[in-house]
Amino acid sequence: MRHFFSTNQLTTEEIYQWLETAEAYRTGKTSWPKLDNQFVANLFFEPSTRTKMSFVVAQRKLGMDVLDFHTETSSMKKGESLYDTAKTFESIGANLLVIRHESDDWFNELDKKLSIPIINAGSGKTEHPTQCMLDLLTIYQEFGRIEDLEIAIVGDLKHSRVARTNALSLQRLGAKVYLSAPEGFEDESLNLPYLSIDEATEHMDVIMLLRVQHERHIVQSKTENYLNRAGLTKNREKKMKPHAIILHPAPVNRGVEIDSELVECNRSRIFKQMENGVYARMAVMTHVLQEWGKI
Amino acid sequence: MRHFFSTNQLTTEEIYQWLETAEAYRTGKTSWPKLDNQFVANLFFEPSTRTKMSFVVAQRKLGMDVLDFHTETSSMKKGESLYDTAKTFESIGANLLVIRHESDDWFNELDKKLSIPIINAGSGKTEHPTQCMLDLLTIYQEFGRIEDLEIAIVGDLKHSRVARTNALSLQRLGAKVYLSAPEGFEDESLNLPYLSIDEATEHMDVIMLLRVQHERHIVQSKTENYLNRAGLTKNREKKMKPHAIILHPAPVNRGVEIDSELVECNRSRIFKQMENGVYARMAVMTHVLQEWGKI
Amino acid sequence: MRHFFSTNQLTTEEIYQWLETAEAYRTGKTSWPKLDNQFVANLFFEPSTRTKMSFVVAQRKLGMDVLDFHTETSSMKKGESLYDTAKTFESIGANLLVIRHESDDWFNELDKKLSIPIINAGSGKTEHPTQCMLDLLTIYQEFGRIEDLEIAIVGDLKHSRVARTNALSLQRLGAKVYLSAPEGFEDESLNLPYLSIDEATEHMDVIMLLRVQHERHIVQSKTENYLNRAGLTKNREKKMKPHAIILHPAPVNRGVEIDSELVECNRSRIFKQMENGVYARMAVMTHVLQEWGKI
Structure with missing residues (x-):
C-alpha cells in the first residue's frame, strides 16, 4: 500500500x-x-x-x-x-x-x-505530483498521447517544484523535454537540454510556463523586462506551431511570464488545467x- | 441573465x-x-x-x-x-x-x-444589496408596505454602503427618506433632506441606525459623546412614535450609535434583521x- | 435545561x-x-x-x-x-x-x-470540561472504574485549566488525587497533597501529564532540564506499576514533559485520548x- x-x-x-x-x-x-x-x-x-x-x-x-x-x-x-x-x-x-x-x-x-x-x-x-497529473491529463486530452511530443518547461526553473516533477514524468512517458530559463533561473540539477525562449516557442508542441516564485527567492531576482527576455510575448505566440498549446500552473503573473492578453487565447489551456x-x-x-x- | x-x-x-x-x-x-x-x-x-x-x-x-x-x-x-x-x-x-x-x-x-x-x-x-433586501424585508414584515413610510437613515452616512443602497431602494418603493448625521459624517452625494437626531426620532416610522465605521475612516472622526450628539439615547427612544421601530445593520457599537439597553428593547428589530x-x-x-x- | x-x-x-x-x-x-x-x-x-x-x-x-x-x-x-x-x-x-x-x-x-x-x-x-470527560473515559476504559484509583496530575499546574477540572471531577468520583510540579509551577488554589515526580511515577495508577503552557506564562518559566527535574524520563517510566498508564492532553512538548520515545510506548494512552x-x-x-x- x-x-x-x-x-x-x-x-x-x-x-x-x-x-x-x-x-x-x-x-x-x-x-x-x-x-x-x-x-x-x-x-x-x-x-x-x-x-x-x-x-x-x-x-x-x-x-x-x-x-x-x-x-x-x-x-x-x-x-x-x-x-x-x-x-x-x-x-x-x-x-x-x-x-x-x-x-x-x-x-x-x-x-x-x-x-x-x-x-x-x-x-x-x-x-x-497532483499538479503533474493534471498537466499530463491536459496534454493527453489534447494530443491523445505523451510519447514523442516536444515539450519545453519555461521560466523560473530554479524555484519550481512543478518543473522537477513534470520533467521526470514526461520523460518517462516518452516525451522530448527541453528547458528554457533566463539567466539566474536555471536548475542545474536537471540534466536536460536548454533552448532559448525563441527556439522553444517556435518548435515545441507544448509550452509549459512556470510561475516566477518571488515568494521562494532568497535574493530577489530581477524580473524587469522578464516578459521580453524570457516570457511568452504576443510576437512569440504568433510563431508557435499551429497545434501547439500553452500551459501554466497558475496563479499567473500577468505581463511577466505571459502577455496578459494571451492568458485566455485559443492556445491557452490555463483554465482548462484548473x-x-x-x-x-x-x-x-x-x-x-x-x-x-x-x- | x-x-x-x-x-x-x-x-x-x-x-x-x-x-x-x-x-x-x-x-x-x-x-x-x-x-x-x-x-x-x-x-x-x-x-x-x-x-x-x-x-x-x-x-x-x-x-x-x-x-x-x-x-x-x-x-x-x-x-x-x-x-x-x-x-x-x-x-x-x-x-x-x-x-x-x-x-x-x-x-x-x-x-x-x-x-x-x-x-x-x-x-x-x-x-x-443583500443587506438592503433584509432591511426591506424587516420593514415590510412590520408594516405590510414600504410606501409612504417615513424613514430616517441615521449616523455615519459618509462611510456607509448600507445608507446609499437603502436610501435609493426605499425611495423607489415610495418611502419618504430622510437623513441625519452629526457634523463630519454627512454624505453629500445623497440628495435627501436632513433632520436633527431629535426630529428624526420623534417623527419617523423607522429609525435606521448606521454603524460608525471606524475601520473605514481615513482621519479618525471624533466619536466622543457621539451617543448624545447623534445616537439613540433612552430619552430619545421614549419620544418615538408608538409603532416606530429601530434597525441597525450590526455589529452595534453599544453606547455609541445606541444606548446598550435599547439593543434588545421592544422596538428593536436588530436581531430580527439577522x-x-x-x-x-x-x-x-x-x-x-x-x-x-x-x- | x-x-x-x-x-x-x-x-x-x-x-x-x-x-x-x-x-x-x-x-x-x-x-x-x-x-x-x-x-x-x-x-x-x-x-x-x-x-x-x-x-x-x-x-x-x-x-x-x-x-x-x-x-x-x-x-x-x-x-x-x-x-x-x-x-x-x-x-x-x-x-x-x-x-x-x-x-x-x-x-x-x-x-x-x-x-x-x-x-x-x-x-x-x-x-x-470536554477534555475532562475524555480523560475520564480513557481511565474508565482501562480500569472499569475511577473509584480508589491513585492518580497524579503532573507538571505545569499553575497555567492549566485541565488540572483544575480533572482534579475536582476525579475526587468526586472517588479517586485519590495527588499533584506533582516543579518549583514555580504549583497551583496554590488546589488543596491536594503533593508528591515528588519520583514518588508519583512509582506509586500511581495513572500519570496525568500536563503541557507546559509557555503561551500562558507571563514571566517565562525556566524549562531547562524540565524533563529530568519534573518530567517522565525513560528511567522513571521503568519504575511505574505494571498496569499504570500515561495520559497527556497534547500537544506534547516532546523531550520536555515526557521523553519523546515514550509518547507512543505501551503505557501511553495519548493518541487513544484523542x-x-x-x-x-x-x-x-x-x-x-x-x-x-x-x-
Whole structure:
C-alpha cells in the first residue's frame, strides 16, 4: 500500500490508467464512488487557493467530509511536529491526509508511520505530483498521447517544484523535454537540454510556463523586462506551431511570464488545467483509497 | 441573465416578489429548492462575521456545497487579480460566487466575463444589496408596505454602503427618506433632506441606525459623546412614535450609535434583521439561480 | 435545561451515564442520533487544532452542519462583545454553540440569555470540561472504574485549566488525587497533597501529564532540564506499576514533559485520548441537546 508522494511511485501504465480514470470522471463516462462516511484532512502549511480548493471540490464531489486545517490558528504555533499533527488527525478519525509543506522531504517523516494514506499536495521545491497529473491529463486530452511530443518547461526553473516533477514524468512517458530559463533561473540539477525562449516557442508542441516564485527567492531576482527576455510575448505566440498549446500552473503573473492578453487565447489551456485538476485529484484519491481497501 | 450587484437592477415588482419569497421561506409557507450538487464560493476580501455566516447558513439550508475562501492564506497574497480568482473558482466548478471586496466597483471587472452568476455581498462604500433586501424585508414584515413610510437613515452616512443602497431602494418603493448625521459624517452625494437626531426620532416610522465605521475612516472622526450628539439615547427612544421601530445593520457599537439597553428593547428589530438575513439571501440566491437556469 | 460549562454541573451518576454513552458510540453498541438539520457554531477565540477538530468530527458524525468562525477575520476585530457574537449566531439559526475563550468566566456573560445550549470548549485557566470527560473515559476504559484509583496530575499546574477540572471531577468520583510540579509551577488554589515526580511515577495508577503552557506564562518559566527535574524520563517510566498508564492532553512538548520515545510506548494512552475525545464530545452534545428537547 502506497502513499502518493511522487509520480515516480507509479509505473507508466499506472499513470495512464489514472489519467483514464480522471478523464472518465470528467466526461461522465464513469461514475465515481460515493465516500459518504470518510473524513479527509487537508493540512496546508503554505498559502494556496487553487490546489486546496481543487482538492476540496474533488473531495466533496466524492462525498467526503472535509477537515479544514488552518495553520495560523493551530497548535503548530505551539511547536508541534508534522508527525504529531498528522497522527492527531489519524486519531480523531481522518481516513486520508492531503499535505502541503515547505519542507522538501516532509514525507520521509511520515512514511510507514500512519495507518492511513497520505497525498502530497506540494513539498518544498521537490514535488507536486497532483499538479503533474493534471498537466499530463491536459496534454493527453489534447494530443491523445505523451510519447514523442516536444515539450519545453519555461521560466523560473530554479524555484519550481512543478518543473522537477513534470520533467521526470514526461520523460518517462516518452516525451522530448527541453528547458528554457533566463539567466539566474536555471536548475542545474536537471540534466536536460536548454533552448532559448525563441527556439522553444517556435518548435515545441507544448509550452509549459512556470510561475516566477518571488515568494521562494532568497535574493530577489530581477524580473524587469522578464516578459521580453524570457516570457511568452504576443510576437512569440504568433510563431508557435499551429497545434501547439500553452500551459501554466497558475496563479499567473500577468505581463511577466505571459502577455496578459494571451492568458485566455485559443492556445491557452490555463483554465482548462484548473478544471482538469479537480478530476485528476478525484482519480488520485480514489486509486489511493482503493489500494488501501477503503473503497 | 443578471448578476445581483445592486437592488437597482430589480424592478419594484421584482423587489416585492423576492421579499415575498423570503417571507414564504421564513414562515414555511413555501419549501425551498434543494441544490445538492451545486457549489458556491464565498470570496470575502474584507472581514465579516454576520454577512458571511448568514450566507453560509442560507447556502447550507439550500443544500449547497460551500467553498470557503480565506484571503489571508490565499494566492491573492501572491498578487492575483479578482478576475483571475473568480475565474479560478468558475473553472474548478463553482456554480455561484458571492463576493465582498473593498473596491467600490469591483463588479465592473467581472461583468459579462463569467458563465456563472455573482452576488454582491458588499462593494467598498457603494453597495450592499443583500443587506438592503433584509432591511426591506424587516420593514415590510412590520408594516405590510414600504410606501409612504417615513424613514430616517441615521449616523455615519459618509462611510456607509448600507445608507446609499437603502436610501435609493426605499425611495423607489415610495418611502419618504430622510437623513441625519452629526457634523463630519454627512454624505453629500445623497440628495435627501436632513433632520436633527431629535426630529428624526420623534417623527419617523423607522429609525435606521448606521454603524460608525471606524475601520473605514481615513482621519479618525471624533466619536466622543457621539451617543448624545447623534445616537439613540433612552430619552430619545421614549419620544418615538408608538409603532416606530429601530434597525441597525450590526455589529452595534453599544453606547455609541445606541444606548446598550435599547439593543434588545421592544422596538428593536436588530436581531430580527439577522434572522431575516438568512431568508432574504436564500430568496436572492434562488431567484438569481433560477434566472440562470440552474434550478 | 443546562448549558455544559463544567463537569461540576453533573452528578456522579450523570458523569458515568455520559461516559457509557460515549463508550457505546465508540464500540458501535449504540447508534447515535442523526441531527441533519441542526447547525452548530464553533466559536474559538484561542488557537486550537485538536479540540476544535475533535468537535468538528463529532459534529459531522452526528450529521450536524458546522459553522466555522474565524476570529481573525471576524467582527470581533471591530470590538463586538462575546454576547453579541453569540446572539448573532443564535439569530442566524445556530442550534448549539461551542465556545473557547481566554476569559476565565465568559460563560457568566451568556448564562440564561440565549435560547440555545452552549458547551464550554475551554475557559481561560478555569475549565475544560470536554477534555475532562475524555480523560475520564480513557481511565474508565482501562480500569472499569475511577473509584480508589491513585492518580497524579503532573507538571505545569499553575497555567492549566485541565488540572483544575480533572482534579475536582476525579475526587468526586472517588479517586485519590495527588499533584506533582516543579518549583514555580504549583497551583496554590488546589488543596491536594503533593508528591515528588519520583514518588508519583512509582506509586500511581495513572500519570496525568500536563503541557507546559509557555503561551500562558507571563514571566517565562525556566524549562531547562524540565524533563529530568519534573518530567517522565525513560528511567522513571521503568519504575511505574505494571498496569499504570500515561495520559497527556497534547500537544506534547516532546523531550520536555515526557521523553519523546515514550509518547507512543505501551503505557501511553495519548493518541487513544484523542480518539476518545470524538466520542466523549458526541456524548456531551447529544445529552445536552436531549435536555433542550432538540433531539
